[in-house]
Amino acid sequence: MSPTWVQLAYLAAALCFVLALKGLSTPRYARAGNLVGAAGMALAVVTAYVHGAVHNGLLILVAIAAGVAVGIPAARSVKMTAIPQMVALFNGVGGAAAALVALTEFLEVAEGSVLFQVATVLTVLIGSVSFSGSVVTFLKLQEVMTTRPVLLPAGQVVGVAAAVASALLALGVVLTGSGTLLVLLAVAGLALGVLFVLPVGGADVPIAISLLNAFTGLAVAASGYVLANTLLIVAGTLVGASGTILTRLMAQAMGRPLTNILFGAFKTTATAAATG
Amino acid sequence: MIDLLTIFVLAVFVGFEVVSKVSTILHTPLMSGANAIHGVILVGAILITGRAEHALEVALGLAAVFLATVNVVGGFVVTDRMLEMFKGHRR
Numbered sequence: 395m396s397p398t399w400v401q402l403a404y405l406a407a408a409l410c411f412v413l414a415l416k417g418l419s420t421p422r423y424a425r426a427g428n429l430v431g432a433a434g435m436a437l438a439v440v441t442a443y444v445h446g447a448v449h450n451g452l453l454i455l456v457a458i459a460a461g462v463a464v465g466i467p468a469a470r471s472v473k474m475t476a477i478p479q480m481v482a483l484f485n486g487v488g489g490a491a492a493a494l495v496a497l498t499e500f501l502e503v504a505e506g507s508v509l510f511q512v513a514t515v516l517t518v519l520i521g522s523v524s525f526s527g528s529v530v531t532f533l534k535l536q537e538v539m540t541t542r543p544v545l546l547p548a549g550q551v552v553g554v555a556a557a558v559a560s561a562l563l564a565l566g567v568v569l570t571g572s573g574t575l576l577v578l579l580a581v582a583g584l585a586l587g588v589l590f591v592l593p594v595g596g597a598d599v600p601i602a603i604s605l606l607n608a609f610t611g612l613a614v615a616a617s618g619y620v621l622a623n624t625l626l627i628v629a630g631t632l633v634g635a636s637g638t639i640l641t642r643l644m645a646q647a648m649g650r651p652l653t654n655i656l657f658g659a660f661k662t663t664a665t666a667a668a669t670g
Numbered sequence: 671m672i673d674l675l676t677i678f679v680l681a682v683f684v685g686f687e688v689v690s691k692v693s694t695i696l697h698t699p700l701m702s703g704a705n706a707i708h709g710v711i712l713v714g715a716i717l718i719t720g721r722a723e724h725a726l727e728v729a730l731g732l733a734a735v736f737l738a739t740v741n742v743v744g745g746f747v748v749t750d751r752m753l754e755m756f757k758g759h760r761r
Contacts, residue, residue: 411707412684418703418749419692425753428703432746435710439742442713447720450728454719457732458712461739468740469747474755480748481702488708488741494734495714498727502718509671604701611708615681619674621714627674628681629710635685637704640697647694 396445403441404625410434411629415636438625479535482603485610486528492613493521493580496620500576511571513619515564518576520613522583523590527606530591531599543595553589560586590656598655601644605656608637699752706745712738 396404410430417427439458447454465484472480496517503510533539546552563579566572587606594602611633618626645652692700715738719731 407710411710412688414703414707415685415688415700418700419689419696421693421696421756424696424699425750425757428699428706428746428749428753431703431707435706435712435742435746438710438713439716442716443720446717449721449723450719450732453728453732454716454735457719457735458739461736462743464736465740465742465744466747469744469751472748474751477702477748477752478698480744481698481705484709484741484744484748485705487737488705488711488745491709491715491734491738491741492711494730494737495711495718498718498722498730498734501724501727501730502722600698600701604697607701607705607708611704614708614711614714615678617711617714621717622674623714623717624674624677626710626714627677629707631678631681632685632688633704633708635682636689637701639686639689640692640701640704643689643692643694644697644701647697 400441400445401624403437404623407434407438407441408625408628408632410437411632415632476536478600478603479532482528482531482535482606485603485607486525486532489521489524489528489606489610489613491521492610492617493518493525493583495617496521497576497580499620501573506571508568510620511568513616514576515567515579516616517613517620518580519560519564519583519586520609520616522580523587524606524609524613526584526587527591527609528587528603530588531594531603531606534591534594534596534599541596541599544592546589546592549589549593553586556582556586556589594656597648598650601641601648601652601655604637604641604644608634608641611635611637695756699749699756702745702749702752706742706749709738709742709745712742714738 411434414427414431417423496514500514534541560582566575611630615627615630715734722728722731
């Protein structure tokens with residue numbers, strides 16, 4: 395259990411995140427909200443470092459410095475028109491980080507409870523899906539690949555197969571506690587993320603990004619169970635819940651139900667095949 | 671265990687509630703801001719690296735620290751740039 399001052403600092407950070415989301419929902423306070431969120435994050439990170447970086451303190455600082463050196467120029471130099479794909483990329487690396495955190499904790503802890511194993515499995519799976527899905531949305535918006543819906547031959551069959559494989563691997567990890575299976579699960583998750591986003595077409599891609607954003611939030615929340623850390627649970631859940639609502643609102647603003655956007659490509663081909 | 675579940679359920683409702691009345695123009699900045707917030711996984715990455723002892727665990731942890739940092743700083747900076755653009759727009 396963490397000392398009281400750490401818990402209080404995490405509570406303050408969580409409050410900052412709620413205020414940040416609240417601020418970002420109104421035009422007048424949006425910018426202030428973002429700054430409050432950043433302040434909360436700074437508090438949380440400094441607290442975690444002071445309390446938790448018992449070993450490897452210097453290496454952690456170097457890794458943070460490297461992340462800042464990459465992240466700030468990328469965010470500053472990106473063209474306004476290219477911002478959605480940048481957000482997708484930032485979302486993707488967040489998902490990858492969550493998956494790595496759960497994987498590492500799994501390696502460190504020899505024997506975990508069932509809850510720990512389930513949370514680990516969820517974090518790794520959702521994090522990988524979010525990472526590879528975000529990379530595909532980035533490639534689409536950057537027009538490295540076609541922005542049109544991509545339908546693999548027998549794409550639905552492959553998708554279902556990947557989902558079943560993921561479920562079986564997840565069950566395998568929980569039952570056996572095998573690290574190899576967990577790595578395989580991450581690979582299956584990566585495939586699933588790609589298959590999930592490929593059929594989404596041009597104008598709908600931002601909505602897919604928003605959904606993947608909510609996914610990463612859930613992965614972070616699940617990682618909070620892995621580490622028994624309340625701040626990760628609160629912040630991850632906030633993003634997961636608000637991201638889900640936001641995704642629905644965005645779909646409504648476009649006048650299309652969400653299922654149409656995600657699975658529309660399958661339906662149109664099905665009807666085209668039926669009428670043609 | 672039940673405590674964590676309680677926190678989770680309450681956070682779901684707070685998350686639903688805070689964004690339920692957002693105007694269309696703020697959809698993208700809000701998504702981007704939420705994106706920066708889930709970079710809080712950096713806290714988790716620091717904690718696991720801080721107690722890692724084997725080389726593989728340290729390497730994985732540091733990779734997570736690096737990626738999460740990119741998520742956090744990039745997320746907040748991009749959101750701020752977006753909102754800055756809105757302000758200029760309205761004047």
